Amino acid sequence: MPSSRTAIVLGGSGSVGRALLEVLFRDDSFTAVITLSRRSLPEAVGLAQASGRTLIEQLVPDMSPASLAAATLEAARAVDGELEAFSVLGIGAGTARLTIEEHRAVDVALNEAFARALRDSGKVRHLAFMSAVGADPNASASGGGGAGMSRYNRVKGEAEVAVRASGPAVVSIFRPAMIIGSQHTPWLLEKLLPLFSWVTPAKFTSITATQIAQAMVATARRHPTASATYHYPEMMALIAGGTR
Numbered sequence: 001m002p003s004s005r006t007a008i009v010l011g012g013s014g015s016v017g018r019a020l021l022e023v024l025f026r027d028d029s030f031t032a033v034i035t036l037s038r039r040s041l042p043e044a045v046g047l048a049q050a051s052g053r054t055l056i057e058q059l060v061p062d063m064s065p066a067s068l069a070a071a072t073l074e075a076a077r078a079v080d081g082e083l084e085a086f087s088v089l090g091i092g093a094g095t096a097r098l099t100i101e102e103h104r105a106v107d108v109a110l111n112e113a114f115a116r117a118l119r120d121s122g123k124v125r126h127l128a129f130m131s132a133v134g135a136d137p138n139a140s141a142s143g144g145g146g147a148g149m150s151r152y153n154r155v156k157g158e159a160e161v162a163v164r165a166s167g168p169a170v171v172s173i174f175r176p177a178m179i180i181g182s183q184h185t186p187w188l189l190e191k192l193l194p195l196f197s198w199v200t201p202a203k204f205t206s207i208t209a210t211q212i213a214q215a216m217v218a219t220a221r222r223h224p225t226a227s228a229t230y231h232y233p234e235m236m237a238l239i240a241g242g243t244r
Contacts, residue, residue: 004080004082005029005030005031005032005082005083006032006033006079006081006082006083006084007024007030007032007033007034007083007084007148007196007220008033008036008072008075008076008079008083008084008085008118008124009024009034009035009036009085009087009088010035010085010087010088010089010110010111010132011088011089011090012035012036012037012088012089013041013237014088014089014092014197015209016120016209016212016213017089019210019212020195020212020216020217021033021035021041021237022045022047022210022219023210023213023217025047025048025051026051027221029143029221030053030074032053032055032079033054033055034055034057034058034075034138035055035057035058036060036114037059037060038060038061038062038063039059039060040083041051041057042115044057045204046056052147056075058071058072058074058075060073063110064111065113066113066238068117069114069116069120071111072113072114072118072121073117073120073121076117076118077123079123083121083124084126084220085124085125085127085168086128086129087129087130088212089107089110089114089215090106090107090111090130090159091103091106095145095152095155096144096145096146097145098145100145100154100155102130103145103152103155104155104158106130107156108155108158108160108162111129111162112162112163112166115129115166115168116167117164117166118167119166119169125168125170126168126170126171126172126223127163127167127170128165128216128220129160129171129172129173129174130173130174130176130212130216131157131159131160131173132153132175132176132177133175133177133203133204133231133232134148134153134156134175135153135156135157135159135160135173135175136156137154137157137160137161138157139151139153139154140154149175164227170224170226171227172216172219172228172229172230173227173229173230174212174229174230174235175203175229175230175231176212177179177203177205177207177231177232178207179206179207179209180206180207203233204232205232207235211235211239212235214238215230215234215235215239218238222225222238
């Protein structure tokens, strides 16, 4: 195992982001974590202190594509040793109220800027990127933009295409369905959907934020040699194979 391994994380303030930071700070293969965010993340600070690991908070107050790319390059180039990248950035609730361009401005433009800067740094070979089940760049751009709707799936698909085209050599894409424990998932839906799991196609099975994080970190530890897409069954296999 490398003596110095750092994770760089975009989207650490969300439900999956917080779970990802918890998993990273518990994983002894990572000695440091870099977060890119608008403001300091108190939970990340507390996790770093409790684990005795190093946390580097790279603040990007305006969070525009240009500012994010510059901050990513600066942070990556300052790292000695191996650097693994993770993005769980995306608009959670409220996409139905946004125009498609407003949704793209975050999910596509910011993730593309992050991925491009990682590639340009010359320090990152692999990016673990969270998308969503049903992502499809060819889905209809009309209609509602709520999670799971056609327009939402199109934006998620466009984000995948942009990240793979602009990013590091290997991009692992994670497509969760309903996320249990997310602040954006209605509690009643969390309780009811598992009751119908026996008739639900496997890739649409609900998953917890922690399980997504565990699968992403397990993939990073494996040093994948090719890009791949992971739904619920593949994520569970990654977790089972990466149990330490």
